Amino acid sequence: MTAPPGTASAVLSCGEVLTCILPSQQPLDAESAAALLSLRTDERVLVSERPNLYALSPETLTGVDCALPTANGAKVRVVGTVAVRATLTEGRVLQTTAYFRAPADGPDRRRAWGHYLMRPGWVEPLGRLPEQEAADGILRGGRPGELDLGLIADGLLTQLLRHPLLDQAVPFKKSRRTRLRWAALSAPAGPGPSIQRFTLGEGDLRTIRLSVPDGTRPVAVAGLCEDFALHDWLLTTVVRLLDGRLGSVEAPTALTALRPAVEHLMHLWMPRARGDRTLSTLWDVLEQEPGFTRQWQSISQRIRDQLALLNTLAPRRVPTGETT
Template identity: 65%
Template sequence: MAAPRQQDTTPPAVLACGEVRTCLLPTRQALDIRSAAALLALRADERVLLSERPNLYARSPDTLTGVDCPLPSANGARVRAVGTVAARAALTEGRVLQTSAYARMPATGPDQRRPWGHYLVRPGMVEPLGKLPHEAVAQGVLDGGRPGDLDVGLIADGLLTRLLRHPLLDHSPPLRSRPTRLRWVALPAEGDEGPSIERFTLAADELRTVRLRVPGGTPSADIAGLCDDLALHDWLLTTVVRLLDGISLGAPPARRRPVAAPQRPAVVTALRPAVDHLLHLWMPRARVAKELAPLWEALEESPGFTRQWRTLVQRIRDQLTLHAIASVHREVEPAS
């Protein structure tokens, strides 16, 4: 007879937190689905999740990192916590790489540290020693904490560094871009209220912060999935905005004498990588849990993610059209 399974007496989580790193995969060509699986094979005992609908997507199995450290706190409280932080990586259309680390925390924990076996059977949970001042810790996480405090961003960054050393990568990206960081916390919603975004901010050094309210019992992996999706589309917006800001749009092309092999206009050269590698990636909520998908409606209302994206895409297409017309005009223009 099998031994009875030990009942988990851990209180429900009152705080989840995480951080996402998003960057352009440093390769000239996007990876196919098999290469993506090879890149994200972080564990030999578990397969990479692969999907071709509605777009090409690969996600690594979770890895666990043990932590034993103080928690960041906005009011200066020093609360020690022990447990494991889950981390994973994802690749969208073989082109955009993301790493994320996240954990959940209960309202109370044991008065003293327990053997590691206790924590290993609770993956992705970090337990405080005593009571958790969850509001203060949530703000402390968003503020960044002090050296030595729990920093899930360091875990996400370490995983990203590991993946960027993979021999599959040729480190010749088709366009210039910067990585972004999205730091998030999720607290319980009041009563029977649904999920909501309390605050979304753009901070310095490519940092974004998000404070969420979610119904009790919402899996932290689902919250992390929502934030991965938000980070992906924020990165796309940021990258295309900077691409357009970095070139002179609307400037008339310089008149040149005919040459044997006409050169492509600088604007076309600058914009083509966006068309080839980025514009088809916009697909909000493609892999967000159904219960959390309504949060995208708030983002569409303000600041209006998709509205801004469509405007950017139209600007790119208009510029390419104008330069194509100008190129045809120059070809048929009679010699003076």
């Protein structure tokens, strides 16, 4: 979805990504994934099988006319449409994302809806947009009546989780959805993209504040943040699965802890598999602090060591006809 020619440049884009395990005992194949994410009849679901199975829904729009959260309490009314989409990775991990972009200022009065529908995923302020305060307000979360991207993303997630294709059999316990809120401010030409702040909030909330070159497509930032959210969810879920049980050498207990991680999650770790290459360098920041892949590799090695130990301690099976 692109805006018509003549649309002002966006100075701020914001979004929220929800990530969860698909309630299906078996992962969906490519055909079923496309059926699940078929949100519109006029656009097809994009499916890729390399380097892993990945399905991306077409975008839908949610109209908004409400106050925008701001860190300093400034009253800003915005009108427009929020873009919403969903992804499914390896038929197993479902994500929904709601996001928008906004210009530095807008008209003093609300325009006809036709104007906003011609600008998908575009939200205009009535007057000036305090972009820094708006970015921090979105990350902090608004009050009742203010724009809530998480609520919009949750609406699509709830719809998809009720799809008749799903048998509602969660493949393992100790899996909860996570939320990643993001805000990206446009920077003048010259500086490359940067992560200004990444935080692990209370519960399952994460926030990330970005600076991106002027002209960066919001859909590219959304894709990057979906990738961040996917791998944060994987790391969080595996840590929960193994919490306090990885050191046990008692076969039943250890295998109960290890099996879900090995069967369903370990093969999904693939940072930067997709997305805009101009933004992929931002992964380097998260690799240093908090160190996503370093922690994942450490956990993966412990799992391999545990499996090797269990194999060593397991009674040796004697083939039929052989004596010991």
